[in-house]
Amino acid sequence: MSKKTENEITSPRDFPAVEEILQDKTLAPYIALVPRPVAADTVKRIVAAAKSNLSEKTGSVTRTSLVNTIQTALVRMKRKEISRVINGTGIIVHTNLGRAPLSEAIFEAVKKTVVGYGNIEFDLEEGVRGKRGEACETYLAHLAGAERATIVNNCAAALFLILNTFSGRRDVVISRGELVQIGGGFRIPDILKRSGAKLKEVGTTNITTLADYENNLDDKTALILKVHKSNFIQAGFSEEVSLKALVALGKRYHLPVINDLGSGVFISTREILGYEEPTVQQSVRAGADLTCFSGDKMLGGVQAGLIVGRGEFIQKIKKNPLFRTMRVDKIVFSIIEKMLTIYLNNTHLTDIKLWSLLAVPEAELYKRGKAVLAELGKPDGLSIEATRVFIGGGALPEAAIPSVGLVFDKNHNAENLIKKFRSHQPPVIGRIENDCFIIDLKAIDIEDIPILIKAVKTILPVS
Secondary structure, three states, rough: OOOEEEEEEEEOOOOOOOHHHOOOOOOOHOOOOOOHHHHHHHHHHHHHHHHHHHHOOOEEEEHHHHHHHHHHHHHHHHHHOOOOOEEOOOOEEEEHHOEEEOHHHHHHHHHHHOOOOOOOOOOOOOOOOOOOHHHHHHHHHHHHHOOOEEEEEOOHHHHHHHHHHOOOOOEEEEEEEHEEEEEHHEEHHHHHHHHHEEEEEEEEOOOOOHHHHHHOOOOOOOEEEEEEEOOOOOOOEEEEHHHHHHHHHHHOOOOOOOEEEEOOOOOOHHHHHHOOOOOOHHHHHOOOEEEEEEEEOOOOOOOOEEEOOOOOOOOHHHOOHHHHHOOOHHHHHHHHHHHHHHHHHHHHHHHOHHHHHHHHOOOHHHHHHHHHHHHHHOOOOOEEEEEEEEEEEOOHHHOOOEEEEEOOOOOOOOHHHHHHHHHHHOOOEEEEOOOOOEEEOOOOOOOHHHHHHHHHHHHHHHH
């Protein structure tokens, strides 16, 4: 019979104590990756699973394998923390990567206002309690051309609050073709139901006329809701009613008209993207009583639900007891305040990261791509090619934007590469297309190009 080595674990009593494992010098750098209580729980869980496998004779255990398993688990846990990544996916407003990228200029500008104490709800003139986010709401109303404005924690919350405030458990009339599903599986009908409103669908999936709306208005109708189909398109035999026509209908029947723009945008997208997305200002000018939209998509800010419209309507929303459960803090107010200032000063193309990235022409991306190849020594199987990217975040689904990508040909293992680039520090997130791994340059800031080059130099030789 062979003699058992010190490394072998053949019975539950052979397992080292949890504290002994935590003191293991080879594990020290990994234990330090996460809070110590979390590391201890991880060790306990892995040891318990190993003991169970050993007793059930479903696996063999050595001290080395146990330590390796713990190391891997701690590294994976550390990678769950929010960290910076390089976005080479070709999706500019990537929901899974934080949506719109926040510029360092905005972050630096608000650091002094959010560190320590601040006058978030204090009137410096009178020395008494003030109104939360007053300047931010004033700037928002001015930019939108609306009477008043307010801000909650996201657009779904904004719509929920509007419906809860004004439906009174009565009917909300909406086109069947606008009953969209937004990110994370949330659906407009579900939001309507939870708000207390009663859904009344009109028209069909592809055709909804003004008569469809009018024929379904009665004394049980609370409001008319229009939802911008920003995350999908309808082509072919289709028809929808314009916001302006709905506003006229609402006035005839003394019903408010609410417009959920989804992403929302303050500027014309025609010149940069070649496609016109309806703006917030257009919604206000068309007469929508309330318009809601997101703060972290095409606005280029942080997660928030922005609401603009008639003063009396905004006032009612802010008096709703639920408003307090959805209000934002000083960090969000400060960032949006700065973002709105940039739009009002018309410096968004340089001062808001989203628009500065989108404004980079295709020719400049080719220039950057060729510089990357030159720095890498123009290795075989690596090229710079024309690509197409999309805004993402539920915006402009049909607006493919010309871009340039770093393409690893089929001789490289695309599945292997995408994993290795994700494991780099910082991670570089690309995509696979036609069995080729692609790192798109559109959403990569010029300052991050050296990081990309370093990542390729690290990974390519062993791919």
